[in-house]
Amino acid sequence: MAQSSGGVTALSGVTALGGVTALRGTLVNCLDDPFLTDADKAFTVERDGVVVCRDGKIEAVGPASDLLAGVPLDALSDYSGCLIAPGFIDTHVHYVQTGMVASYGTQLLDWLDRYAFPAELEFADAAHAAAMAKVFCEELLRNGTTTALVFCAVYPQSVDALFAEAERHGMRIIAGKVLMDRNAPQKLRDTAQRGYDESKALIARWHGRGRSLYAITPRFAGSSTPAQLDAAGTLWREHPDVLVQTHIAENRREVEWTAELFPQAKNYLDIYDQHGLIGRRAVLAHGTETWAYAWPGRTIWFRPGAPSRESGEVRGGELPRLDQHHPVAGVVAGDGLHAVRALLRRLDELHALGPQVVVGLPAVVHVQAEAGHAALVERAIHRGHHLGRVRRARDGQVDL
Numbered sequence: 001m002a003q004s005s006g007g008v009t010a011l012s013g014v015t016a017l018g019g020v021t022a023l024r025g026t027l028v029n030c031l032d033d034p035f036l037t038d039a040d041k042a043f044t045v046e047r048d049g050v051v052v053c054r055d056g057k058i059e060a061v062g063p064a065s066d067l068l069a070g071v072p073l074d075a076l077s078d079y080s081g082c083l084i085a086p087g088f089i090d091t092h093v094h095y096v097q098t099g100m101v102a103s104y105g106t107q108l109l110d111w112l113d114r115y116a117f118p119a120e121l122e123f124a125d126a127a128h129a130a131a132m133a134k135v136f137c138e139e140l141l142r143n144g145t146t147t148a149l150v151f152c153a154v155y156p157q158s159v160d161a162l163f164a165e166a167e168r169h170g171m172r173i174i175a176g177k178v179l180m181d182r183n184a185p186q187k188l189r190d191t192a193q194r195g196y197d198e199s200k201a202l203i204a205r206w207h208g209r210g211r212s213l214y215a216i217t218p219r220f221a222g223s224s225t226p227a228q229l230d231a232a233g234t235l236w237r238e239h240p241d242v243l244v245q246t247h248i249a250e251n252r253r254e255v256e257w258t259a260e261l262f263p264q265a266k267n268y269l270d271i272y273d274q275h276g277l278i279g280r281r282a283v284l285a286h287g288t289e290t291w292a293y294a295w296p297g298r299t300i301w302f303r304p305g306a307p308s309r310e311s312g313e314v315r316g317g318e319l320p321r322l323d324q325h326h327p328v329a330g331v332v333a334g335d336g337l338h339a340v341r342a343l344l345r346r347l348d349e350l351h352a353l354g355p356q357v358v359v360g361l362p363a364v365v366h367v368q369a370e371a372g373h374a375a376l377v378e379r380a381i382h383r384g385h386h387l388g389r390v391r392r393a394r395d396g397q398v399d400l
């Protein structure tokens, strides 16, 4: 069955095996990055369109006037008046925090102690993990997300539960066991060797099975010893086709703390780079502040929202790529705002939005809402610049 709620329906439920099914409605597709190109180039819209599926796979997409004649009437689901879009892809989410949605934001390090770690301890119980994986996958589908890059708990059984549930739904899940051997409660820690061994076994069990893919998952620099980061880098060299996911530069306090833990590193990104964890299949979550690029007070840094003339200290080629970011997570957790457009103009690699389950939001896993939030943040920043300019004009400092 299709799963529907809040105006979003995941299409996975209508691709019944063994025959033709078809959907009619307004087809929307995204061909390019709307932050970088005009909306009319980034999107296509077919006001009265049809998607034809055969044996569970899309066979044809086009105007109803072209395709409708070939579709048996009883195979057609009519969603006229609704939008039909490809499944959303969530690039960063923690399924083990599903039960603590809307735990309102303190700063990151306090928030981990108070909310996230206690919730994750429960995933040592395989039955609890299975129950939460079911809720999580159903929530993803209810919100139109069919692919997600997911952090699990430190326990391998939490990963098994998620992949097994995703397999039942035919979802593309990319996930990994969190690696964490310091600065966390004892029961949530592994060791460099155990983390390596358990991740390796999970790769063998799940990577490439059906639609499942594995991601080596050090939680963040501060929760892994250099030995564990080394082991993760070794594992990636041995399995270069898996992904790496971690966090970077969530807020200033965390960045300053991380700088103390890794005094030899040139900057936050350099920590991961030194351990062989940066590459095209690495996804770095947050990057809320560009303290990622340099330790505060030591060398250069710039704020993504600042006009380009204020970031003149940044030299070409020094900016690494950050693969995704969470405007709302930043706001609610008190970690700062993202200026999506300004950041994208500087970084020409792929970016994505992720809803960052939990951080104070009632919508659990809502990529579509996140895109809207990104637009609102962008507008607020733009308006802030504009108001500043009005005030400076009023004070005779600039011409409007």
Ligand SMILES: [Zn+2]
Binding pocket: 092, 093, 094, 247, 285, 356
């Ligand atoms: Zn996260």
